[in-house]
Amino acid sequence: MSYVVQRLLTFPLILLGVSILVFVAIRLVPGDAITAMLGTEAGLLTPVQRETLAAYFGIDQPIWAQYLRWLTGLFQGDLGISSIYGKPVLTVILERFPLTLQLSLMSMVIALSVGVPLGVLAASRNERPSDLVVRVLAMLGQSTPNFVVGILIIYVLSVFFGFVPAMGTFTPLFTDPLASIAQLIFPAITLGFAFAASVTRISRSAMLDVLSDDYVRTARSKGASPMSVIWHHALPNALIPVVTLSGVEFGYLLGGAVIVEQIFALPGLGRLVLDAITQRDYALVQGTVLFIAFNFLVVNLLVDLAYVALDPRIRIGRR
């Protein structure tokens, strides 16, 4: 428990670093909110007009002063106002986040429930035909860009089944669970495709390592059945790399999946960040990046806790 507290105490420090980085980086990009709004016509503004607009967007002060003001707001739970939406940044993010979270979770569930069994199957039939089939599939899955998978899915669904997935507004899970899952299932499959391929490959190689370990031989010498050897003795020892990979992938997914959101016209975090950057919505960029960084930290912590749960050697210190 004290370990979790220690880890949580490091969060603000990391987030502070991230915030400074983003704050400076976004301002290094040529152009600002005014040019983003008016385009080339921004050059026609009089100095007075320009100053008024700068004051409106809060970019009239030196950068350190802007940062301090933003940081003060942050401590009061205020991430600023989005210039695109005219709403508080936090509200905008929280409108988009449920979709991204649900989509990420669904992709991970698909990836794990397909990838782990396939990887285990391939490892236990090393070098036999079924192993080769799985390996080819995994290679294919990893090397196919997800826009290809997404477009193929939409094409097949609409042309052969006349089914068009609900687009545009997102039905939250708690409003109508079935409709919500149905809306996200195809994007989740699209994202889960490559994810599952990576999981398959890593669980196959981890299982192959573990199957040649001494304790597996011990289990066999006891007369344990092949199923028991694989699922009970080997798999729990092979899960750590799978968890590591899933954590990293999940962290990325929580940052939004721009391409898949675009293809399926979903209002997720990915498109929000994209819009914020192209339109120089400084407050929104800062807010979303900070939010994504925070998610990453939480996921990493969860991954470490999963290690602890999986491996007693980490749970109870070595003697």
Place this chain on the structure above:
Amino acid sequence: MTGLLSVRDLRVGFGQNPKANEVVKGVSFDLGPGETLGIVGESGSGKSVSALSINRLVDFGGGRITHGSIQLTRSDGTVLDVAKADEKTLLGIRGRDVGMIFQEPMTSLNPVHTVGAQIEEAFRLSKGLTGAQAHKATLDVLGRVRIPDAQSRLGYYPHQLSGGMRQRIMIAMALAASPRVLIADEPTTALDVTVQAQIMALLAELREETGMAMIFITHDIGLVAGIADRIMVMQNGVAVEQGETDGVLDNPQHDYTRHLLRAVPHFTSGKAVRDDGRRAEQQEPIVKVDNLVVRFPVGKAWFKPKGAIHAVDGVSFDLVPGETLAIVGESGCGKSTTARALLGLNSKTRGEIVTEAGRSVRPVQMVFQDPFASLNPRLNVEALLAEPAIANGQRRDDALRERMTFLLDRVGLPQDALTRYPHQFSGGQRQRLCIARALMLNPDVVVLDEAVSALDVSVQAKVLELLVDLQQEFGLAYLFISHDMAVVERIAHRIAVMFAGQIVELGEARAVLSDPQHSYTKRLIAAVPAIERRKQRFAVDMTQVPSLVRPPGFEPSPAQWREAGDDHRVRVEDTP
């Protein structure tokens, strides 16, 4: 057939074409109920593969039985040819008819399940016991392998137990199924010598209790001498000799058996110590270590350590040119830490290490245990040998090359070795390379940290000979770190016995080995297997090594010494 197991002309091969890559080439033996067969051989002799064929675990390592039969009488009286049985039948054989314990207790238990669950599984698989019944049976079997406080140990994970304890758990797991044959594949090789003696005593007692037959595989003919009824000696996949234990040991027929018995170091309680190169009166030491202390902080709570491991605590010794001082002791006693501190590889907490700058800028060099891991596989021999010289600012010129070829010749390697890579050499040859590398800078002192422990016994003997020759030629002083008393007996002039971070006995080799004074030294020497003491029985002894973790600021009481002879000092023990 009256026997329990009858193996006839067994051939086992590996790889794509098993008939062409045979590792076992026509082995036959019989095993009667309650009988113990010792299979002795060096690595690659096919001893493990022969044994793994009996429960067909060899299949999982890529092996195929290409010829022969393995007739096993099962508990219901039927006879089965294991060589031709299908996988389903074999599941019933493994555990129930043929139990097995392995060499590495550290890796042979599943790290993610408790030891209790792993033993209960064995009961479930063999006898169908579950729940409370399995639990009770597990407690019972833990008692039989003499594990104290069994109830609380059930919930332990393997990493929480010592090597000896884990090997007991392995034995308990095998016993759970009440096998008719127990195959023990080098079960004590990875263990300390006193723990080895305990495990051997335990196996002997359990054999009496259960009447099971045993196949005991080892590279150490001295070890099986005490337990086997019959011995089979294997070399290159062939059983070169087999017969009654006493007959094979006292009257060996085959040259290889004679070689194993005579050329290979066996412990003889100080009768085989060296007579050359005794320390002269008033000789100036080349290395002087005074009150060396090495501690490692443990359990950091924020910034303050909770305590320290007292790895080395107040160790003093000296070393004169041309002399070998052996530091002996069991794993964790601080012998390697002492050696590493001498080279500055780990920092010392306190104490003096004075090395006289003799003929080299780097008077102390080291040879490590594992010749496979201590040579960079991507460098050829020339680069490997040049490295210490280059690191000390020498140029890679003709003189350096001349030194390399000279040393290669001296360690018995051909000159064309220079352009080859480590993987092209055998273990013994690699260790010769390591020795040549250590000699590149013309040191005065060579620290040999378990330098022959990873080698096969007959290779071991040859490398020891080489070390003695080099010592005489170059007047080298050796600090020889080892747990193997038989090897130490062959090379040491003086011996320091370490226990729990301290030297407990120090003196002339023959005196220490033949007349040990400290209780630990006595225990250590009594535990060394020896052919001449084969009839001797050990009692199962559960003495545990004390923990070396001490609270911050703890200082041990200063050592009191008494003289036991001319050059033989013993630490006075606390009388409780």
